[in-house]
Amino acid sequence: METMPERNIEFGLYGAQGIKGHEAVARRLDDLAGYVATPITARRGLLARLHYLTRSDRSRDRARDAGLTVTDRTLKAWLEGRRSPSRANLARIERAYRAVRRENVARYLTARLNRAGRGTRIEIHPLNQSQVDRPRQRVVDYRTMNIRHWDRLVQAWAAGDERDLDDAWVDQIVDLGSQWGSTSTSPTWASRPD
Template sequence: MPQKNIDFGKYGARGLKGSEAVARKLDELAGGITTPVTARRGLMARLHYLTRTAHARRAARDAGLTVTDRTLKAWLDGGRRPSKASLDRIEQAYRSVRRQNVARHLLRRLNASGGTRVEIHPLNQSQVPRPLQRVVEYRTMNVRRWDRIVAAWAAGDYQGLDDAWTDTIVDLGSQWGQYEYVTNVGFAA
């Protein structure tokens, strides 16, 4: 697309891709266990979430948690402590399984009543020299179809999420390229 920013931040602008901000907000809406995985309580909560049913165990294995049943039992009993790499895999598996479990419900909430109002906060240009700054303002829009966005988020497909979000912000009009990078994207469902 012609509006893609190739050298973002070259003159000091700061922000993140809009699709990353959307993914963060969807993670926040999905909720979940807030205690860190490094704390015993957080670890136990995640392990119970990932092992309480056969379906959850299969989803955890598909998400990358491939340890033996014996190791899992030792972790649950407190006999052994997972390594840092295992803690990272547990956290990633938990996030992946949680996304899959809440995606349908979240999609229904976001599409209800004709869509969800989205606030887009422009990128931070405070470090950009004055003559190079663009006039970029706070914008709002109503996103009516969240299907592609939520499906890409639930699958962990960040390129697909970026493409879906870019197709959505085109509705902002001819200046949509100014909102590829933002400081925040906010919405509630």
């Protein structure tokens, strides 16, 4: 197995711009998760998140596990509009909401992306090397590949485990060869998953 550069050198050391491949995968999975679009700072966005986190005892337990440890009385006051969460509590609500939402949609996303063994085709683009000195630039074209097994990627994303997500991503792209082992990559979906 080849070693990916983001693991053994400083990412972007010579001026290349972009994000690591596993971070791009996480962003795309976040897009597919369908989070509430209204910001949490708007009353409607706050209520949507609170209702999602309090709709059942199981949801409340999972929200507590994700770091939302306020009392039921406080939650009720927020829902009724008698009190407003502090900035720190807004951040906790958002983190808990995203964690619970990822956990809830993980199985659906895995099935959707695996497509009964057909997988999902993605495009992989190299980092932007326009700011890198010519002798250090590498010629790397974008590639497409079909990922058939999304289980480990989605599981690591749902758990919020960045290291495991990185490992799972590297396991998927290692077959692209030395051209892609020489530069970090950023995936985008070539077509919307069915």
